[in-house]
Amino acid sequence: MSPTVRATERIQSLDILLNDLAVGTLVRTPGDYNAFNLLPGYRSLDKPPIFSLSLRAADGGLRRDPKPIRGALPPFFANLLPEEKLRAAMEKHHAATVRPGNDFDLLAALGTNLPGAVRALPSDATPVSTGRKPGGNRKVRFSLAGVQMKLSVMKKEGGVTLAVDDEHGQYIAKFPSLTHVGLSENEFAILALAEALGMDVPARELVDTTEFAGVPEEFNIMSSGKVLLVRRFDRTPNGARVHTEDFAQVFGRYPSEKYVGAAYHNIAAALISGVSFDAAIEFVRRLAFAAITGNGDMHLKNWSLLYPGDGRTPVLAPVYDVLSTIPYLPKDGLALSLAGEKSFKALTPERWRDFANRSRLPEGAVITAVAETAAAVRDKWPLLPERDVVPAQVLERIDAHMDEMAKVLDP
Ligand SMILES: Nc1ncnc2c1ncn2[C@@H]1O[C@H](COP(=O)(O)OP(=O)(O)OP(=O)(O)O)[C@@H](O)[C@H]1O
Ligand SMILES: [Mg+2]
Numbered sequence: 001m002s003p004t005v006r007a008t009e010r011i012q013s014l015d016i017l018l019n020d021l022a023v024g025t026l027v028r029t030p031g032d033y034n035a036f037n038l039l040p041g042y043r044s045l046d047k048p049p050i051f052s053l054s055l056r057a058a059d060g061g062l063r064r065d066p067k068p069i070r071g072a073l074p075p076f077f078a079n080l081l082p083e084e085k086l087r088a089a090m091e092k093h094h095a096a097t098v099r100p101g102n103d104f105d106l107l108a109a110l111g112t113n114l115p116g117a118v119r120a121l122p123s124d125a126t127p128v129s130t131g132r133k134p135g136g137n138r139k140v141r142f143s144l145a146g147v148q149m150k151l152s153v154m155k156k157e158g159g160v161t162l163a164v165d166d167e168h169g170q171y172i173a174k175f176p177s178l179t180h181v182g183l184s185e186n187e188f189a190i191l192a193l194a195e196a197l198g199m200d201v202p203a204r205e206l207v208d209t210t211e212f213a214g215v216p217e218e219f220n221i222m223s224s225g226k227v228l229l230v231r232r233f234d235r236t237p238n239g240a241r242v243h244t245e246d247f248a249q250v251f252g253r254y255p256s257e258k259y260v261g262a263a264y265h266n267i268a269a270a271l272i273s274g275v276s277f278d279a280a281i282e283f284v285r286r287l288a289f290a291a292i293t294g295n296g297d298m299h300l301k302n303w304s305l306l307y308p309g310d311g312r313t314p315v316l317a318p319v320y321d322v323l324s325t326i327p328y329l330p331k332d333g334l335a336l337s338l339a340g341e342k343s344f345k346a347l348t349p350e351r352w353r354d355f356a357n358r359s360r361l362p363e364g365a366v367i368t369a370v371a372e373t374a375a376a377v378r379d380k381w382p383l384l385p386e387r388d389v390v391p392a393q394v395l396e397r398i399d400a401h402m403d404e405m406a407k408v409l410d411p
Contacts (some may be wrong), residue, residue, distance in 0.1 A: 008097035008108040013123035016051075018311065019241055021243065022146060023051050025123060028104050035068035036077070049311030051118075052076050052245050053274050054252045072254070073103040079249045079301065080121055081106055084147040085220075092218040094139055112144040112166055113152070116234045117243035117311070138164040140216060145246065145255065146321070149175040149219065151212075153229070160211045160229070168239045170232055174211070176225035180328050182391035184228040186398075187323040190293055191230075192386035197376045200285065200318040202231040206389065226389075233306060233318045242305040244317055248300040250274075258299040263337045267303060268359035273318065277303065279316045280361060281369050288373040291334065291347050292409070294326030294401040299335040327397035344401070345408055375408045377402065389394045 014026045016036070024038045028274060038055070043049055043062055050056075054076060059062045080101060082090055090110070094259045098105040110161060111120030142152035142163060152169025156160045163169035177183040182316060188206050195201040206226040226397050234244045248254070250270055253261030271280040283303070290298045304317035326344075333342035339354035341347070349367055356366035381387070381402065 006358065008105045009099060011108045012122040014108060014111060015123045017119040017121065018049055018051055018243060019117045021049065023129060026169040029068065032071050033068040034073050034104060037065045038062060038073045047312055050307055052312065053250045053305065053314065055240050072265065073107065075252045075254050076249050077107055078103055078254055079145060079246060080118065082144060082146065083255055086149055089220065093216055098316055110141055113142040113168065115144060115244060117241035118328065122407045140164055142169060144172060151215065151219065157208050160207060162215060168235055170235055172232055174228040174230065182223065182296045182394045183227040183323065185389040185391065186394055187228055189384065189390050190321065190322045190324060193377065193381055193384055194289060194319045194322060196380040196384060197289065197373065199301045202320065204228060204230045222249055230320065235257050243311050244304050246301045246304045251300065253300060255301065258301045259335055261300050265355055265358035268361060272360065275314050277317060280359070281365055282316055284366050284369040285373045288370040290322065291344055292374055292377050292402055292405045294324045294332065294344065294398060296325040296329060296332035323367045326401045328396040344405060347408055347411060370409060372405060
């Protein structure tokens with residue numbers, strides 16, 4: 001029997017699953033209203049796996065369903081989709097079924113391979129069009145947030161293969177930037193430094209762009225240089241999904257609000273109440289790490305929760321997307337405000353104490369976490385083997401920023 005092929009735009013309702021558990025429905029109505037409703041079956045579960053902390057009411061139960069939204073998906077779902085040029089490439093690749101700028105179409109097209117354990121499948125069980133002519137090419141079908149050109153890939157016998165149709169990629173391949181020299185090498189070295197400090201960092205390696213054969217041209221990876229491969233923490237080695245959500249989702253903010261939707265003390269406070277005190281302190285260490293390495297891009301989508309095992313207990317997800325932005329943007333500061341400040345140079349112990357109070361963390365624990373992180377970076381960075389891959393002019397600027405930050409943090 002040949003599968004029924006239909007345009008994604010005709011799909012009006014998506015079943016939302018967490019792995020195999022039906023959680024809710026996402027429906028679009030005439031007039032382009034999008035409504036997400038939890039299923040009574042999910043609501044009646046005793047201790048269900050968590051779909052999103054944003055659905056948790058003050059009493060620990062589930063909130064009422066939100067009102068339908070006109071012309072946009074609810075923030076949780078909008079945050080599952082790629083942004084900017086990655087989105088444009090994915091829209092072009094699925095042009096037969098996806099209208100430009102239409103989040104619902106794109107979610108329907110990519111719904112079998114979303115971040116974490118969420119699946120979005122047509123409610124009438126009609127297979128989504130593959131857009132494939134008999135004998136034609138298979139489709140690249142994955143969704144990852146973020147703006148940088150990336151692919152979800154598998155590694156087989158030393159080579160890198162693109163995950164297509166229902167295949168799951170085990171790695172994220174982040175392609176080099178045409179404008180920012182040594183971006184992959186920079187992220188590779190800063191991830192290695194985070195690991196040297198004892199942080200939880202996925203396995204990664206640098207590979208050459210020539211390893212990638214057969215990538216459709218709309219993904220425009222023709223730039224030269226190294227590609228950063230990072231092991232996906234939301235997929236297990238045997239391909240199972242592990243649920244995850246970023247802090248734009250936790251706070252119900254849209255991707256466009258990732259630099260303004262909350263402050264760092266909001267994340268710390270959410271970690272204390274939703275995860276643990278230790279997770280909040282680990283967050284402080286990573287925040288200090290961002291300040292010391294000159295990373296101005298730790299917005300709401302660069303921090304996530306992971307829901308391993310039975311999916312009921314969130315943990316702080318491993319470190320990802322950390323690099324020094326200072327070599328490219330010398331005037332850069334923090335992505336979100338820390339006790340009302342974004343400038344790296346303003347991050348004195350006094351500022352961290354203010355941040356501790358806003359977060360409801362003990363001042364002493366915050367000051368110690370910051371000081372220990374600074375000392376560990378001073379110890380580990382000069383001897384880190386991965387420094388050697390970073391272009392000299394980039395390295396010089398990172399080193400100079402670290403020297404300045406040592407004085408700021410310990411005046
Ligand atoms: N190792 C990983 N395992 C699973 N998911 C990941 C991993 N690294 C990143 N992600 C997810 O993929 C998204 C995009 O990755 P990343 O943040 O590295 O890309 P980016 O394009 O550089 O982002 P930005 O827009 O912040 O610059 C992240 O927001 C996160 O949801
Ligand atoms: Mg990112």
